[in-house]
Amino acid sequence: MAIKFEKVSDGNYSLDIRGYVCPQPQLYTKKSLEKMNEGEIVKVVFDNPSSAETIAQMCDQAGHDILERKQEGGEIVMVIKKG
Amino acid sequence: MEISDRLDAEAIDKLSVETTNKRNLYWAFSILSFLILVSMVYTRANVYYIYLVTYIWFGVAYGMMLQYGRFCFASAARDLFANGVARMAVGIMAALVFFGLIQASLNAANMSTFEPGPFGIHMVIGGLVFGVGMVLAGGCASGVLYKVGEGNGTALLAVLVMGFSQAIFAVAGGPLMRILPQSWIKSAATKGLPPGKINSWYDVYLSGYIWNKPATQIAKTSLIAKTFPGASGYFVGDALLSVILPAILILALIYIIWIRKSFIKKVIKAKGSAGFHDELAGFWGMVTASKRTTLTGVLIGITAGLQMWVLKGMQNKFGISNFGTLLTKMGHTVDLSTTGKVFDSGFWVIATQESQFAAWVMEKLGMNMHSNVFFGVMSGVPAIWRNPELWMIVGIVLGSMVVALINREFKWKWPKGELIIFGILGGLLMGIGSRLSLGCNVGAFFDRAAGGDPSGWLFFAGMVTGAFVGVKFLNWHTERKMEKAMEAFDI
Numbered sequence: 167m168a169i170k171f172e173k174v175s176d177g178n179y180s181l182d183i184r185g186y187v188c189p190q191p192q193l194y195t196k197k198s199l200e201k202m203n204e205g206e207i208v209k210v211v212f213d214n215p216s217s218a219e220t221i222a223q224m225c226d227q228a229g230h231d232i233l234e235r236k237q238e239g240g241e242i243v244m245v246i247k248k249g
Numbered sequence: 250m251e252i253s254d255r256l257d258a259e260a261i262d263k264l265s266v267e268t269t270n271k272r273n274l275y276w277a278f279s280i281l282s283f284l285i286l287v288s289m290v291y292t293r294a295n296v297y298y299i300y301l302v303t304y305i306w307f308g309v310a311y312g313m314m315l316q317y318g319r320f321c322f323a324s325a326a327r328d329l330f331a332n333g334v335a336r337m338a339v340g341i342m343a344a345l346v347f348f349g350l351i352q353a354s355l356n357a358a359n360m361s362t363f364e365p366g367p368f369g370i371h372m373v374i375g376g377l378v379f380g381v382g383m384v385l386a387g388g389c390a391s392g393v394l395y396k397v398g399e400g401n402g403t404a405l406l407a408v409l410v411m412g413f414s415q416a417i418f419a420v421a422g423g424p425l426m427r428i429l430p431q432s433w434i435k436s437a438a439t440k441g442l443p444p445g446k447i448n449s450w451y452d453v454y455l456s457g458y459i460w461n462k463p464a465t466q467i468a469k470t471s472l473i474a475k476t477f478p479g480a481s482g483y484f485v486g487d488a489l490l491s492v493i494l495p496a497i498l499i500l501a502l503i504y505i506i507w508i509r510k511s512f513i514k515k516v517i518k519a520k521g522s523a524g525f526h527d528e529l530a531g532f533w534g535m536v537t538a539s540k541r542t543t544l545t546g547v548l549i550g551i552t553a554g555l556q557m558w559v560l561k562g563m564q565n566k567f568g569i570s571n572f573g574t575l576l577t578k579m580g581h582t583v584d585l586s587t588t589g590k591v592f593d594s595g596f597w598v599i600a601t602q603e604s605q606f607a608a609w610v611m612e613k614l615g616m617n618m619h620s621n622v623f624f625g626v627m628s629g630v631p632a633i634w635r636n637p638e639l640w641m642i643v644g645i646v647l648g649s650m651v652v653a654l655i656n657r658e659f660k661w662k663w664p665k666g667e668l669i670i671f672g673i674l675g676g677l678l679m680g681i682g683s684r685l686s687l688g689c690n691v692g693a694f695f696d697r698a699a700g701g702d703p704s705g706w707l708f709f710a711g712m713v714t715g716a717f718v719g720v721k722f723l724n725w726h727t728e729r730k731m732e733k734a735m736e737a738f739d740i
Contacts, residue, residue, distance in 0.1 A: 168730070194731065237658070
């Protein structure tokens with residue numbers, strides 16, 4: 167089972183961690199943000215509802231902005247700008 | 250894309266969402282209807298089954314709250330170590346404080362069903378094994394149950410493995426019998442157990458080691474009982490000393506280690522300096538950062554106390570102390586242990602009834618699951634439809650599913666790749682850890698610590714250490730996978 171971390175364009179990334187359970191979605195999100203530069207954006211897609219709460223609080227504490235958050239069909243999409 | 254095409258696509262999307270929402274609501278309604286029907290059938294069959302039905306609906310309430318609050322004990326330690334997020338640790342301490350206060354009140358009114366467990370190093374060892382397992386499985390014993398309700402296949406795998414690993418561990422002998430201390434074997438022989446019951450490693454562990462350990466409740470220690478006689482001892486010894494002060498201390502440590510630095514940095518950036526009132530504001534900010542989780546913690550604590558009160562009330566009403574007596578009155582003696590009892594804690598627990606489910610299946614497959622101490626003498630192997638604690642598990646899963654469906658968070662996810670290995674290994678370690686310490690994160694920690702039993706905190710220490718080890722491993726594993734994913738481009 168592989169994660170998909172892709173460069174969409176300069177400063178824009180996507181991280182697909184569907185199928186993964188706690189704590190892996192939050193761990194992969196944290197590691198992606200650590201690799202990125204300030205101001206860059208990552209779109210994270212996951213389907214483990216419990217991870218959303220932790221990711222949101224992690225971003226709040228670290229000063230990252232959640233630009234968009236939506237949920238449908240058991241999947242959650244978060245667009246995060248590294249602060 | 251033409252504007253008309255885009256509008257059509259949006260309309261189709263909207264219609265699809267509405268259809269899914271309606272389907273989810275239909276399923277949620279069907280589940281609740283099924284549970285109501287089950288409750289009616291049982292109470293119609295015999296009024297004694299109201300006791301079992303009560304377990305079902307408390308299970309439903311737990312499942313709903315666990316899913317709504319994403320309430321997982323594994324997450325408390327794991328999110329701190331891995332992400333520096335304190336929301337779940339705060340939620341658990343809130344639940345503990347409220348359950349502790351209610352338990353003290355129930356004890357004072359002689360309405361508690363709680364009894365302290367054996368105190369010893371086995372609690373730390375069991376907690377350690379359990380802690381590693383819960384991080385690998387992706388949730389603690391209660392966490393994986395509510396995640397099954399979200400459609401999480403890895404969690405279902407972990408639940409099943411946890412049940413079967415406990416049952417197998419309870420009856421396993423063979424080479425394990427060669428690593429038993431003679432002192433345990435000699436001590437087990439003095440317990441006057443019925444003939445033919447000591448056959449496994451776990452039989453000797455229970456009767457030759459665990460049963461020799463003291464069970465302590467702080468309110469009943471001579472110091473507290475003399476200094477605070479009567480009901481006040483429960484509030485001072487069990488609630489204040491065993492729950493409230495440790496919870497405040499743990500939260501203060503979490504604030505200092507994980508939260509304070511970034512919070513005070515923000516304050517200094519905004520105001521130029523930070524004082525004691527800023528520290529208090531930072532602490533309070535941590536407690537209220539996830540209102541959803543903290544509120545759920547409070548509600549779970551209250552519900553756990555309420556369940557104990559209601560079940561004790563029913564026991565008093567029927568003149569019993571164990572559901573086994575009611576099963577006997579209904580003629581189901583085949584379900585019972587040699588003591589005439591079945592596992593019936595009288596409060597919220599998770600692990601043992603999962604092992605009873607596995608034991609029942611194994612017996613149907615032709616294995617003898619009665620010639621041992623754990624099932625044969627202590628817990629019994631009730632038919633799965635007459636096991637009240639197992640019905641609570643079903644209630645937790647279905648209660649969680651109802652909330653997940655209503656909130657459009659249900660999605661069936663088959664376990665794949667390494668998650669199959671993590672689910673199996675995590676379930677196995679949680680199962681063995683639970684048997685070693687006679688309970689999981691709920692039975693061995695939450696219930697015991699809230700009841701003034703210091704052995705709960707021993708399990709907690711082991712569980713947190715185990716979670717730290719598990720997080721170290723997962724950090725290494727995810728780092729490797731990230732590097733592989735980033736090979737294709739520079740970042």
